[in-house]
Amino acid sequence: MTAYQQLAAFQRETEALAQISGRLGWDQETMMPRGAAEQRAVESEALEGVLHARRTDPRIGAWLAQAEAQTPQEARSLALIAKSYHRNARIPAKLAADLARVTSLSQGKWAEARANEDAAAFLPVLNEVLALKREEAAALAQGGDLYDALLEDYEPGTSAAQIGAMFDRMRPRLKALADRASVAPQPAALAHKFGTEAQMTLARQAATAFGYDWSRGRLDLAVHPFSSGSGSDVRITTRVAADDPFNCLYSTIHETGHACYEQSIDPAYALSPLGGGVSMGVHESQSRIYENQLGRSSAFTGWLFDKMTELFGAFGVADAQAFYAQVNRVGKGFIRTESDELHYNLHIMLRFDLERDLIAGRLEAADLEEAWNERFLQDFGARVPKPSQGFLQDVHWSVGLFGYFPTYALGNVYAGCLNKAMRAEVSGIDEGLARGETHLATAWLREKVQRHGGLYQPVDLIERACGFAPSEEPLLDYLEAKFTALYPA
Template identity: 40%
Template sequence: MPENAWELVAAGMADLRALQGAATLLTWDQETYLPKAGAEARGEQLSALQGLYHEKLTAPALGDAILAAEKALRAEGQPDEAGPERAGGMGGTPPADPPSSRHAALRALRFDRDRAVKVPARLVRELAREQSAALVAWREAREQDRFDRFAPHLERLLALRREQVQAIGVPAGGELYDVLLDGYEEGMRVARLEPLFQQLQGWLVPLVERLAARPPPPDPFAGRRFDPEQQWQLTLEVLAAMGFDLDAGRQDRSIHPFTLGLDPRDVRLTTHLHEEAPLSALFSTLHEGGHGLYEQGLPVAHRRTFLCAAASLGLHESQSRLWENLVGRSRPFWRWLLPRLQQRFPALAGVDPDAFHRAVNRVERTLIRTESDEVTYNLHVALRFELELGMLRGTLQVKDLPAAWDDGMQRLLGVRPHRAAEGVLQDIHWAWGELGYFPTYTVGNLYAASLFAAARTALPGLDGDLAAGRLLPLRDWLREHVHRHGRALPAEELVRRATGRGLQDGDFRAYLEAKYGALAP
């Protein structure tokens, strides 16, 4: 390939990646240390950065350079992969070998650019400003338990997202929501997800009814307080065991735990601490640590290109849910961790390990998604998916959202919120304007079950390793099969290569039924 064409593309990607990192840092600060009075200025800063990013991404000169680089690749005999179907994702035929790093970076860049060039710069800036304003309004609405304080902002974000979707264009035979999905899970469509969620509900609802009817195990934490500093130190100990490099990342505290990767060598996690619930911080750290390991495992040699990014948000969620649930709620893991928990909190010294394990895996109908167990969790996501579809299809108005939420919780989980803060206002995603994001949590759960099953086959000593606190063999297996590939291939193709299976619920169902069958008292 003529180096001048690639050099132009590479320089453009390097600038775009740097701008992404700067915007990500401002977002992290916005959620951790930003003074309340600085919110308006932060919105202006993010708006300017995102506008500049959009301007550079859509510049005609970059488009010309991409075309020239793609033409040179074809001349060299490289396959011209135009999308996930050609690359073996979403039902396509797998290629013999992964694409070259240059081709993979070009494919990722073109995907992002083709969407961006259709969106006016004015709309990009408006979205950034409204996201910052909505975030402030959401926090105040939660504190006051007043959905009406947030509703106008959600109306505005919904209108802006509709405008964005219409600018990008609905795929043939698809619908508005498909365009939002595509931004998080490339190639995913409502026509595929709706039947999958219906299938999940078909066996999850009766499973929840059966498990929730069992006598609840004793709660070893009830009525006790647990020193937040000791909780904090335990989370850092677990992060270190997982192999998260604290020289290339950090953990802080926030209301809603999250992970942001500025670069594989600068990854920011947050967790939250509750004096009466020490496992909340622990599971948040395991979850965000899984995200963080993925970010740190991305191909650092390509850190200045679009190859150095997760294949999809669903695959990202698979990493967090794998560590949080398939590792963090497993019996072998607690053989190692329980003594350390008891050492920090002597009040737990007499807790029976089997009883503790049952308590950690208690299944109950709860109102809060982030605190729900792994059996009920996807029903929380199913509700949000249903509501988002209704809003995009125009069958659900924002003003009717609280009632629809409460009715849906009653129908799917048999519980009903009494306050907006524990219902429709509990998640931050809509304040960020992240419509289309929620389904990636369920996609991630399904991928996680398949990946863990494959890892168990490949690592016959895995249970023994977990029981001894040796977590690096699992991290290294995930790094080899998932992390290091970045965006070289679509997410489903990476999972298929690692497990022999694409997106399906069979592994997840088998995991839950085997685990909770064995946990019967």
């Protein structure tokens, strides 16, 4: 075997073990009995120890020095392995194991604190997570910006300064659109009660409509919707609220976008550095374009209205046009995952600023709730009534995902670019959506984005797909056109 072949075989086993680690996380969120939390933390710690040892194995360095790429795919794989090797080598094995153990425990403590509205119960373990993430960031940054070092894991090639500048450009136009729509008359909230089984039936129908491959995937319930896995084993979750079927429905469509990305990557890349989504921003571009530009369009909501009427009978919405307005209600709600398209990025900007301060040491866990509530009042004009509608609503910080949040907004920006390019190239998309047929759009996304996996850098991938450099302008133009039509001045 050549050096490249030996390295690829070793990497394949590492990738397989990483998938198993991800499956443990999925199980913890969906199936694991509550009493198993302590044992699961030990299991996660042990597996992370094995993974860290493999990722920093000295043989990788020797293989990299000798390996010669014969194709662009092999060259990209070598570059990604080298990056992972050098980054992981900076992290002490004990720190990696401690992070796995503490974040596994923290996840359960967050869920319990959220359910009990007990912020104080979560703070001790959040302090532990924060201390470990600061230590990890310092090890990775080697004197550079701590937050940028963490951000690199989720959106390679960007920086907090670049994202902050983008947010500064977006905020005035977003605020103006949101403020104008918020004062317009809105459809009344649904008063109907929607059964769990019927909601899950609709969620499965929607996932099927968007091309989810059930032979390689499944759908389950969780506290916080998420997608995990890749290739031949991809799993999504959703949640159900009896008075809000859109929570379940659009969470499912969103996670289906993530899942279809993973299911559509070239099978030749399976269990290799190219076998997953290239970045969380690109991943979010798929979930957000499925959920919003396609799933909340007037065409697709017409089909959904008929499906909901079949399942629930008369549920208080007169017709498809009223249903489209219902799906796109605008309001300054507390919950990020339930927010409308105009307010969503404002939720992300709040989290981005807070977590940068947390990592930099300008903000401590004990002061986080107060800082969150003050910022929410400033941005949204409302006082947060309880922790589950404030800083306890998201799972991310409990599991150490600092640097993840800004990729949601970046995904919206990429989705805006992709939507503009796709509609310029493909005709008949809305006619198909009106019949519940998404294949014209999803085939374009599969060809332009999804099949490439990790082959290209994130910005390069979006530019290749669109034919122009990514910018926030297409997203803002889309939002202005849509919500001006919905809520004319």
